[in-house]
Amino acid sequence: MADQRLTKKVVDGIKPNGAEFTVWDSDLTGFGVRVRSNGAMSYVVVYRVGNGRKAPVKKLTIGTVGKLTPDEARGIAKKAIGSVAHGLDPAAEKAEARKCLTVSELADAFLTDHVRTKRKGTTAEGYEHALKAHVVPELGSTKADKLTRPAVAKLHLKLQDRPAMANYVLAVIGSMYGFAQRRGFVPEGFNPASRIEKYPEQGRERFLTSDELARLGDAIREAETIGIAWEVDESKPTAKHAPKAENRRTVFGPYPVAALRLLLLTGCRLREVLHLKWEYVDFERGMIFLPDSKTGRKPVVLNAPALAVLASLPRAGAYVVLGDDPERPRHDLKKIWAAVSRHAGLAGVRIHDLRHTFASIGAGGGLGLPIVGKLLGHTQAATTARYAHLDADPLRRASDRIAGTIAAALEGRPEAEVVPLKTRQS
Template sequence: MEISGDRESVVPPWFPAGQSEASLASRNITKRVVDQLKTTGAEYFVWDGSLSGFGVRVRATGSKSFIVKYRAGVGRKAPTRRVTLANVGKVTPDQARAMARRIIGDVAHGGDPASERSRKRREATIREVAARYVAEYVRTHNKPSWATEVELLLKIHILPAFGATRIGDITRADVSRWHAGMSATPYGANRCLAVLRKMLSLAHMEWELRPDNPAIGVRLFPERRRERFFSGQELRAIGEWIAQAEREGAELAHFILATRLLLLTGMRFGEVAALKWSDIELSEGTIRLRDAKAGARVVALNTQAVAFLANARHADGCFVCGPGVGDIPLTKGSYHAFWRRLLRGSGVTNARPHDARHTVATLGAMAGGTAFTLRDLLGHKTVAMTSAYVARTVDPIRVLSEAVGNKVAAALTPSRESADVVPLKRARVRS
């Protein structure tokens, strides 16, 4: 078994002490040998001791694949080709060795499998590559909410523009023109570019469908951060509309509960939609989010949020507001429709559901929240879920949460004199 890097023979640090490369030259590639191959921080190759050209490629990332190497022609001046047979784990070493023998036999009869594969790969369309991207990467590596958005961006923006284009034909100029054509919506254009760039990165680095990534170097549009939070008057208007909607019927109860949780806790919509009763400890006044955007965290519930949750119906299933609750499922689309209805009824304009989170951040800053407590209140950073940490942080966060809850509840309750809150002053807090 021979070990080599791209340009020169190397002995990786995982070799047994004192064991030379020459002493391993007669060993064959087996499952045990492959399992022992470790990441060294640089790409290297391990060649079989009995079948010339058959080997394992270990990337700097640690991924492993079976390969076969040969010369396309006669003599030492003939170009060297490498063909990836399969990823380690997809086939056994013996199966990969049999595949390598077939390719070596083809080469002996004048074939050039690497060039033929390269030609076929370049003929694959962006639509075909996108299907592989979704199946092999998006649905296994991305969170469900982002996976859904990726598939939507592919369907609406990327495939209509490039679906029929061959993967080997798309250029940086093509990508740049396409991105520039969406300048009216810079945020959306940048998200589309990010999806295309990731897909082309996989096509280049992992699948070897093209020699480069043409989306690299395309400049993003500047994005102006939108700072919007609800004033006391707007919160009162929202509270009045919610009260009226509750009197008219219960079919929107889970939408209303979701809205109150957004306003009282600053949780993200996806966190509220995925919230289960098993995540909530009303006696402790906490929610334990195990799969939040920024990592697992504890949400300290204020008194108002606890009261609304305690009064909510538990018989609709395991979710608080999400799947199986109510006649109309709570999804991103259905909630935006509800939100538009809320805005029309309350008279509040130019507002998004995420602005509830900005409002909580602003009120928290006004109530004396520090950068540390606001970070934990909003879940901006992954927090280690240890009992000692919870005991240390939940109490001060709850104090801050109570202050926010009191202000929001006062504004949402039109009948109370305390609803006449002081207008909010701008407080720059990232949410």
């Protein structure tokens, strides 16, 4: 984009292009909007410390686009440039001030400068929830370099009734302090989350049985045809205004229904399906080419049932699974999954368990963990190893053959294929 005065309209019109770039303001030299490769945008100001072209160039991040208006950011930039004229270095001052950050301020810097720029959307949301809901309320006022291991252990203990969340919070704190070390906010090697023993966690993988899959299929078909019945709390005063029982059904459109089927048939992650664009689908080769996923670029093999689901959908926008806004990806499938899973009697089953089910059927069918891992897009063999206990088909065949031979020998049948041992000649 050509340099122009940064107004709200101009800033709102900036589109990421996959590479980092800066749009400079035409009115105030050095003031601009930096656009990260992942689309995150922040206001910055650059200046030279000293006189002459050889003077070092410094960059000061003013704030995130959306939290500040262009005029507010420009005002801060003017003050920063004015302080440079008086021999000050605002970026150095900010760095010095950050050395005395509180845990709350460190969390903000961690989210702004690291998580939102380097982590995927759902991962960033998880980090933010852990920090804002658990860490900051308990430890936020403590100076970051004064936080102790016992204080973190106390928070970990407080969450013991939710061991998975307790361990996740501990991991997020550890990651945050790794960031703090790299930025010089705390001394090298200082991490109050280290050497705290995690709680044992039971595996969360849930695999649907054949019977459960049949019930799920029935529920999905009802969702798109006659609709799924919903109940009314008769004890509430508003219950008398509710529709009659025969009219209490919700019919779901083709897009959320197709999303559920694609999750089951491809083993894709939820966001990979919800953010899927038609341009990524290659019907001729039977492939989906995702330019970006949790593990980077990812090809997805489309089987015949999945191709049929995609072919049945009308193209009414850029995205395969349309939401309310055809130009934006659908946010979630909470409503349809709550209705369908309840109707199918699948209490406690998560949408992500559909991916586990895809993997479990492949592993249990003797396809081999490397093949299953490639279908799921795993980059590490250890990730697929969680399904190793299901990959029993070769072992079962071997066990059947050994036991069959032994059983036949015990019964004196010649087909036992017993190999006589050679005796030593005296």
